[in-house]
Structures are given as structure tokens and as C-alpha cells.
Amino acid sequence: MINRLNKFMMLCGRAVTTACFVTMLSMTVQAQSFPSAPVTFIVPGPAGSGTDQIARLLADQFTKIWNQSVVVENRAGASGSLGVQMLMRAKPDGYTIMIGHVSTHGIVPALRKPKPYDPFTDFAPIGEIGSSSNILVITPDKNIKTLDEWVAASKTKNSVSYGSPGIGLSQHFDGYSFGKKFNVEVLHIPYKGTGPAVNDLLGGRIDMMFVTPPAVMPLVNSGKLVALAQTSETRQMAFSNVPTFKELGYDDLINKTWWGLFAPLGTPRNIVEKLHESLLSALQNDSVRKGLELLVVDPAPPKSSADFGDFVRKDYQRWVDLVQQSGITVN
Structure with a gap:
């Protein structure tokens, strides 16, 4: 009886081993042929x-x-x-x-x-x-070239308005974080997309924007907008002359x-x-x-x-x- 039990257990063990081997082999073949x-x-x-x-x-x-x-x-x-x-x-x-x-x-x-x-x-x-990362931009008519200058100017205003492509997007949160960090009252103006917000920024209807680089790169290069800082940990190649918030000493404004x-x-x-x-x-x-x-x-x-x-x-x-x-x- 014991011998039969031992033989049964050995057969079960071999069956399990074989099944595992077949499964592993099948998975290997599947990966090698993927995608078919x-x-x-x-x-x-x-x-x-x-x-x-x-x-x-x-x-x-x-x-x-x-x-x-x-x-x-x-x-x-x-x-x-x-x-x-x-x-x-x-x-x-x-x-x-x-x-x-x-x-x-x-x-x-x-x-x-x-x-x-x-x-x-x-x-x-x-x-x-x-x-x-997002780029903080303002218009050149403010005669401001650096982030510190903009922060100082913002503190003299009752509130600073900023646009974003919509409620709850990263640009919305960047504006909130800016206000909290620098103790500036900010007013969020949500738009249906980046384009309308940038148009209002250019037209002077809002004060600043955090915006994705491709949307403003031509405007920055042409001098129609001024880029003050970027939210990445290191400078992006396309904006190598624009400092990051991190290097300016504001690590908590990193937003990748x-x-x-x-x-x-x-x-x-x-x-x-x-x-x-x-x-x-x-x-x-x-x-x-x-x-x-x-x-x-x-x-x-x-x-x-x-x-x-x-x-x-x-x-x-x-x-x-x-x-x-x-x-x-x-x-």
C-alpha cells in the first residue's frame, strides 16, 4: 500500500513538473513570436x-x-x-x-x-x-526679465490672474503652487484649450501662464512672450537659456x-x-x-x-x- 502511494506521489510530481515545463516553454515561445x-x-x-x-x-x-x-x-x-x-x-x-x-x-x-x-x-x-515641463511666461510689456522681478511685481497687485487649458490640469496646479509659494493671491481662469488662453495672455486679459513648451516656443523665440522659469528638474534642451525653479532655489515647484x-x-x-x-x-x-x-x-x-x-x-x-x-x- 505504501509502495503504491509512493509511486502515485512520484507520478504526480512528474506530471506537475512536466506541466510546469510545458507552461514555461509555451510562454517562452509566445514571447519569442510576439507580436504575430x-x-x-x-x-x-x-x-x-x-x-x-x-x-x-x-x-x-x-x-x-x-x-x-x-x-x-x-x-x-x-x-x-x-x-x-x-x-x-x-x-x-x-x-x-x-x-x-x-x-x-x-x-x-x-x-x-x-x-x-x-x-x-x-x-x-x-x-x-x-x-x-511647463514654462512660466508673461508678456514683454511688463519690462520684467527674471522670476524674482515678477514675484516682486506680483506682490504689489491685489491678485494675479493666470490661464490654463482647463480645471484640474497640471497648468492649473502650477499656478496654485506659485501663489502658495510666493504668498501671492492668484485668480485661475480656465479655458477650453491652450490656444484661447495664450491669445488672452498676448492681449493683456490675463497676467501669466504656465504652459506646455511647444505651444509657446515660437512666441518666446520671437520675443512676443518672456519665459521666466520652467518646472522641470533640469533645463530642457529647447529652453536651455531659461532657468528651472529648482536651480533658483524653489525645489517644491518641480512638476514633471x-x-x-x-x-x-x-x-x-x-x-x-x-x-x-x-x-x-x-x-x-x-x-x-x-x-x-x-x-x-x-x-x-x-x-x-x-x-x-x-x-x-x-x-x-x-x-x-x-x-x-x-x-x-x-x-
């Missing part, structure tokens, strides 16, 4: 947006790396949440990925109640693409705008790693780097998927804290 069909690349924003342009740069390069077509699908709406929901409903096999950013995985889940999703635990992070790739939760680890390797390869391509440079996006230094996930978790917590401090809400 078109890949859908979700963009949680409209065609032509900065995020869309970054995604299409990568999609073109992925097509060359994989020798497989990559279909870009724009899902604009609800501050990117519609695209996020599409990713969460997708099959976790690596054939649907999404370009996320500071709004979809930082601001939105921190700002909206109830929290629509968890930016860290509800996704499989692949890797960071790059980052940029970032982009990264995500897969649905449950995507096999080896597939995530294959996607991660493809991303690192794409970011080394000269045409991709040139395209990102034109968009004023600094390519991210190589980091693992796990490290990127840790970054997303920490950045999300930073936004949770900022939302609580500011009291900013959305309907």
Missing part, C-alpha cells in the same frame, strides 16, 4: 495632440522593430479616462497597449471622487517614454510632465519585458529622438518596468497630497 498579429496602441486623447504625436512616433518605430502593423486608436474624453477604460477592458495578451501620462496616471485618479481606477495596481507598467507605456493588468511578465525592450530600442532611434526633440520631450533614461511602476506610484501620491492641499475639485 497587429497591435492596438491606445491614445487617450485627440488626434494631433502632443500625446498623439508621441504615440505615432513610437508606433512607426514599433512597426519596423516587430515587422508587424501597429494601429493607433484615439479615445479622447473625460481627461483621458475613456482611453484608460478601453485598456482595462482589453485582453491581457500584449496586443493592446496604451500611452499614459501624468494626467491619466497622476492627476485624474487623485482628483476625481470616487477614484475611477488605481494608476499603480490596475495596470502593467511597461516603461517611461520621456518628460517635459511625463509619458509612459502601459498594458492591461495580467499581461504575462515575459510579454511586458518584450514590450519594454522594444521601447528602449525605439528610444535609441535617431528619428524618434529627433521627433521627441521637436515636441520638447526629453527621452527617459533607461529604467526597468518595475522602476517605472515605482515612479508612477510615487508620482500619484504626490498628486494626492497636492489635491488635498489645494482643495481643487472637478464636477
Whole structure:
């Protein structure tokens, strides 16, 4: 009886070992052959947006790396949440990925109640693409050249008005942080997009703006706007003559705008790693780097998927804290 039991246990052990080996072999073959069909690349924003342009740069390069077509699908709406929901409903096999950013995985889940999703635990992070920052700009008629001069001038006003592309966006929070840091009363004027806000700034109807670099680079270069500081940790190449808040001594005004790739939760680890390797390869391509440079996006230094996930978790917590401090809400 004991011998039969021992033989049965040995057979079970061999069966389990064989099953594990077959599973591992299947996963290895799956990763090696991935992708063997078109890949859908979700963009949680409209065609032509900065995020869309970054995604299409990568999609073109992925097509060359994989020798497989990559279909870009724009899902604009609800501050990117519609695209996020599409990713969460997708099959976790690596054939649907999404370009996320500071709004979809930082601001939105921190700002909206109830929290629509968890930016860290509800996704499989692949890797960071790059980052940029907002630029503080004013008009030249103020005869102000430095941040300190502008802070001093702001303190003489009852309030300083600033525009943003909408309530709850990073530019909105940057203006709030400016007022809090320098003890200046600020009045937020939300617009439907960056363009109308910049037009009102040029027309003297608002006092200042924190704005994405591509939207104002020609205006700064032509002298129609004056750039005083940028919110990145280090100077961006396109604005190498503009100091950062950090180097001016205001570390708490750092606000990084970032982009990264995500897969649905449950995507096999080896597939995530294959996607991660493809991303690192794409970011080394000269045409991709040139395209990102034109968009004023600094390519991210190589980091693992796990490290990127840790970054997303920490950045999300930073936004949770900022939302609580500011009291900013959305309907």
C-alpha cells in the first residue's frame, strides 16, 4: 500500500513538473513570436495632440522593430479616462497597449471622487517614454526679465490672474503652487484649450501662464512672450537659456510632465519585458529622438518596468497630497 502511494506521489510530481515545463516553454515561445498579429496602441486623447504625436512616433518605430502593423486608436474624453477604460477592458495578451501620462496616471485618479481606477495596481507598467515641463511666461510689456522681478511685481497687485487649458490640469496646479509659494493671491481662469488662453495672455486679459513648451516656443523665440522659469528638474534642451525653479532655489515647484507605456493588468511578465525592450530600442532611434526633440520631450533614461511602476506610484501620491492641499475639485 505504501509502495503504491509512493509511486502515485512520484507520478504526480512528474506530471506537475512536466506541466510546469510545458507552461514555461509555451510562454517562452509566445514571447519569442510576439507580436504575430497587429497591435492596438491606445491614445487617450485627440488626434494631433502632443500625446498623439508621441504615440505615432513610437508606433512607426514599433512597426519596423516587430515587422508587424501597429494601429493607433484615439479615445479622447473625460481627461483621458475613456482611453484608460478601453485598456482595462482589453485582453491581457500584449496586443493592446496604451500611452499614459501624468494626467491619466497622476492627476485624474487623485482628483476625481470616487477614484475611477488605481494608476499603480490596475495596470502593467511597461516603461517611461520621456518628460517635459511647463514654462512660466508673461508678456514683454511688463519690462520684467527674471522670476524674482515678477514675484516682486506680483506682490504689489491685489491678485494675479493666470490661464490654463482647463480645471484640474497640471497648468492649473502650477499656478496654485506659485501663489502658495510666493504668498501671492492668484485668480485661475480656465479655458477650453491652450490656444484661447495664450491669445488672452498676448492681449493683456490675463497676467501669466504656465504652459506646455511647444505651444509657446515660437512666441518666446520671437520675443512676443518672456519665459521666466520652467518646472522641470533640469533645463530642457529647447529652453536651455531659461532657468528651472529648482536651480533658483524653489525645489517644491518641480512638476514633471511625463509619458509612459502601459498594458492591461495580467499581461504575462515575459510579454511586458518584450514590450519594454522594444521601447528602449525605439528610444535609441535617431528619428524618434529627433521627433521627441521637436515636441520638447526629453527621452527617459533607461529604467526597468518595475522602476517605472515605482515612479508612477510615487508620482500619484504626490498628486494626492497636492489635491488635498489645494482643495481643487472637478464636477
